Amino acid sequence: MAPRRQGATGEREAEEVLGCCVPGECLRPREAVRIEDAVRVICNNDTCTAGRYMHRECFEQWETGVLAYLKSCGRARSWSERQRHQNLWTKKGYDLAFKACGCRCGRGHLKKDLDWLPPGAAIRAEEEKKRRRRTRSGRTLPAATDGRSRAFSLSSSGSCSPPSAPSEPSTSPTHAPTHNMTPAKRSSKPEVISDRVRAGAGANGIFSRRLDFSTFNLLPKHKVNSYQIKIEDEGNHGNDDTRLFILSTLAGQHKPRVSCALCKDTLDVFDRYPLVDGTFFLSPRQHTSSAVEVKVEGRTQYLTCVCMGCLERCDPDRTIRCRFCGQKWDGSSLVLGTMYSYDIFMATPCCAERLKCNSCYKPLLHPQQRLNYSDYSHPVTCPQCRVTDTHFVKPLTYCFTKRVYPLFQQWP
Template identity: 50%
Template sequence: MVKMPQRQRHNTGGGAGGAELPLLDPGVIEAHNAVTTVRCCVPLACGCLRGYEPINLDSPTGCVRVHCNNEHCTVGNLMHGECFSAWETHVLAFLRSCGRARSWSEKQRLQNLWTKRGYDLAYRACSCLCSRGHLRKDLDWTPPTESDDENRTKKKKKNRQSQKPTLVTVGTGAINNNNPNTSNNNTVISLSTTPTGEIPGQPCQRHRNNSISSTGSSPPSDAPTSPHHAALAKRRSRDFFTDRTRHGSGGSGMFARRPDFSSFNALPRHKINSYHIKMEDDGLHGNDDTRCFILSTLAAQRTSRTACVLCHQALLVFDRYPLLDGTFFLTPIQHAKAAIPVRVEGRQQYLAAVCMGCLEGWSVSLRCAYCSARWNGSALILGTMYSFDIFAAMPCCESRLKCSKCEAVVIPPDQRLSFFSDYSRTHACPSCGHVDHHFVKPLSSFIRDDKQSW
C-alpha cells in the first residue's frame, strides 16, 4: 500500500515582486479550488455588476492597489483599472473645489492628488466602504503586466511537464519502455506519485488549478480569448466607464438621459446655440462642480424633478447638460415650496428653478409692483445654475434698494454693486443698522400679467 501525500491549498496573494497582500475577510473572498478571487473595493458602483469578473489574486493584471488607513478594514485593497479611473475622476472633481487646489491646473491636480500636498485636501472624498477609513492609491505597488502572466503560465506548463509520473523498478529484470505491461515476472513496479497526488496508470484527473467552476465545465482562466469575447469585454469597458462617470457624479443613476434637444426648438433661432444653452461640462469626464452639486442635492431628496417657482410646472432634471428646460438659481429666501434648502459656503440658501417659458415671458410675465418695469429673464443661460437670486440681480427702481425693516434706502439708486451676486448677500442698513438680504424681495413684489395670485 502506497501512502499518498496530502494536498495543501495555499491562498497566496499575487503581485509584482512577490508583494504580499493583507488578509481579507472571508465574506469578500471567493475560492474556486486553487484560484482565489476578491471583489473590487471601489467605493462607487463596481463594474463587477456590469460583466467584470472578480479580481484574481494570482493574476491582478490591470488592477490598482489602494490602502485604507483603518487597520481593521476587511473590504479589500484592489480595484479594477476602469473602476479606479472613474473613482479617481470623482475625487478630482472634489479637489477642484478645495482651498488652494482651485488655482491649480488640471495637470497639477492630477500630479498632486495622491501625494501629501493634494491628498490632504481631497481625502474627504476617499471614504472606504468600511465606513471607518479613507482610501489612498498605493504609489509603490507595480501591477503585473500581461507579459508577466504569460511567463508565469509558461513556467507552470514547464513544471507540469517535468512532474510527469515515473516508474521505478525494484529487484531484477528490465522494463519494456514501449509496453510496461510486458515486464518480467521478477519485476515489481512501485507507483511514484506526482506532487498533486495523481496515481500513474489511473485515468488522469483534470487539473483544477486554473478552473473557474468546480464542475469543470468552465474553461481555464488562462485560456486564449476569442475575438468575440475580446470585443465584448472592450464594449463592456467602454459602457461601464460612461455609466460609472454618471454614477460618480452624484446622480446615483436616478436621472434620465435626454433623448434629444427638440424642446429648445421653441426658442428664437439665434438662441439655439451653446452660448444661450449650457451644453458641455466644465470638468473632466463630466464631473462638473455645478452639475454634481445639483444632482447630489436632488438625489438626497430622492427626486429627479423640480418645479418652476412662477408657474409651478413640473420640470424633469436630466443627468447631462442642459440639466432642465429652464435654469436653476440659489436664493437666500424660499420663493416656493419646490425650492430645496441647501448649505453653501456656510450660508442657508434655497435651490430653485424657473422654466424656459417663464424666462422668455411666454407662460408668466412679471412686472415690478413699484415701478411697473417688466422683469426679463431671456438673457439667462438655460440648463445650468446661477449662484444668486436672478430676480434681485438687476434692481429696476429705488424701492428695491430699501431696507427690509425701516424702508430707508440702503444704497443710492445711482450706485451699483460690482457683481450680480452682491445683491443676494447681506448688507447693513446705514439708518437702522439691521443686517439682512435687503435687495432680495419676495415674489409678491411682482405683479403677474395673468392676474393670478402668488
C-alpha cells in the same frame, strides 16, 4: 463582499457586487452596486473587508464632504474649487485630506482608484467619440448674431459673472461660442422618456437621460445653439463642478424632478448638460417650498429652478411685472440648462422700492446707484439701523405680480 471573478485568463469582474462601502449612510441601501456604474476605492488596510465599490451618487456625496474638509487644510485654502477637485485624489491633495477619508473598517483610509475603469468603459468612450464626430459633421445652426450678450453662469471654479442685460453689447471676445449644437428634428408628437430609460440613466440612476433637444425647438431659431444653451461639461471627463453639485444635491434629496418657482410646472432633471429645460440659481431666500436648502461656503442657500417658458415669457400668463413700477422681468438672456450662483430675480432691481432695508425700510442706495449683479444677493449692513441682512433679496410675492397694472403698496 469582493466581486466574483470569471475565467483563468482575461479575468473580468461580475456585473454586481453586494453592498456599498460608502462611509456613513448609503443613498440606495436596497440596491446592489453595479460594477458598470460604480466607483472603486482602495483602503490602505490590507485586511479590510468593508468592500471596494460605492454607488456613484454615494461616492459623489461622500466626495463633496471630503472636498469641504480639504478646503480648510493648509495650502488648499488658496486653491480654487477646480484645483481642489483636480488635486483631491492625487498625492498633492490626498496628503492633506486623508483624515476625512476614514474607512468603515475603522483601521484604514479610503482613496479613489484612479487606475480603474468600469467594464466596457473604453468601448463606450470610443463609441461616444464616434457619435460626437458624426454630430459635428452634420448640419448645424449658426451662433446667435442678434447682438445680445450671453448671460454667464456659475463656472466650475466657483466664480460667477453677471448676466448681461438685453440692451448691452458683448464686450469680451473670450466668451464667444466655440461650437454649435445640432438641432433635433421637429416631431409631431412630444417624446416621452420612459421610466426604463430614466432608471438606467447616467450619473446616479435617478436622473433622466436626454434623448434629443426637441424641447428647445420652442425657442427662436437663432437661440438654439451652445451660446444660449449649456450643452457640454467644462471639466475633464465630464467632471464639471456645477453639474456634480446639482446632481449630488438633488440625489441626496431623492429629487429626479424639480418645480418651476413661478408656474410650478414639474421638470425632469437630466444627467448631462443641459441639466433642465430652464435654469437653476442659488438664493439666500426660499422662494418656494420645493427649493432645496444647501450650504455654500458656510452660507445657507436655496437651489431653485425656473422653467424655459417663464424665462422666455412664452405666453402672457407667464409674464411677471414689478408691483411698484410695472416693469416686466425678463429672463430670456440667461443661459439654459445650468446654474447661477445668485438670485436671478433680484439681480436687476428696477425701482427704489426694491432697494429698501428689510428692517427700517429706508433706502440702502441712491436710485441711480448700481451694484454688480451678484452683489444684490450678498449680506449688507444698513447704514441707518445697522442691521446686516440680504436686504435686496425680497419675497417674489412682494416684488412681482402677474396683473397688467402693478399693485402699488407700501411695505410692510
